[in-house]
Amino acid sequence: TQSTVSSGINAEYGGFSMGMFIDPYSFKSVSKRKDYFGQLPYFATDLDCPETASKPEECTWTDYFEAKVPCTDGQQAAIRCANQPFSVKGDLAVTTNSRGRSKFMCSVTAELYGQEYSSKQNFEAAILARSSSGQYTLISEDPRFKRGAFFAKATTTNMDQCFFCIYGVSDTMLWDMAINDSECSYKMDADQIWNELMSQSQGRMGGRNMVANFPEHHRG
DSSP states (O other), rough: OSSSSSHHHHHHHHHHHTEEEEEEGGGOOOOOTTTTTSSOOOOOOEEOOOOTOOGGGGGGGEEEEGGGGGGOOTTEEEEEEEESSEEEEEEEEEEEOTTTTTEEEEEEEEEEEEOOOOOOEEEEEEEEETTTTEEEEEEEESEEEEEEEEEEEEEEEOOOEEEEEEETTSSOOOOOEEEETTTTTSHHHOOHHHHHHHHTTTTOSHHHHHHHHHHHHBBB
């Protein structure tokens, strides 16, 4: 068994800001089929760290040979260390052919406690355009996810080439934005866009809720 604070103590001792106990087989480099941990001997159990502890030496544990209850395979514990609990970043790439047909690729990568957090399973996205006069066009409300990114296609001949992708974790307020203004006639500002979208969608925040309430005449 382990205390709730011991993961953080060991992570900080290793130079990280935080840590959490996880299934050791959740690491990609460790395979259950090869049974890596099953080949190692147990050496301690009943780990306990007081709230005032700042290093592992201030914790207590029982050497395994003195344990009153034996351990079994599957009870091993591992600590995932990280400097922040959750991080996400996105990028929007746009290519347009000579006929004015554009292809959009919104790439989203995220980490949860230092481990990859699946964009395919946990994120949703929408791709939009903003004109120089502040008018919005919805390029795709539900872009297709494949090969690690969200994809959409649209004819953009009559649009200002000012595009952005909003992406976030489903059913949460964890949303962000990636901008592509490389061919735009003005510098796009993320804070301004958020404020305008919130205003036009009656203040409902969060991905599909916001896009679903987007004024109908702004849809592409």
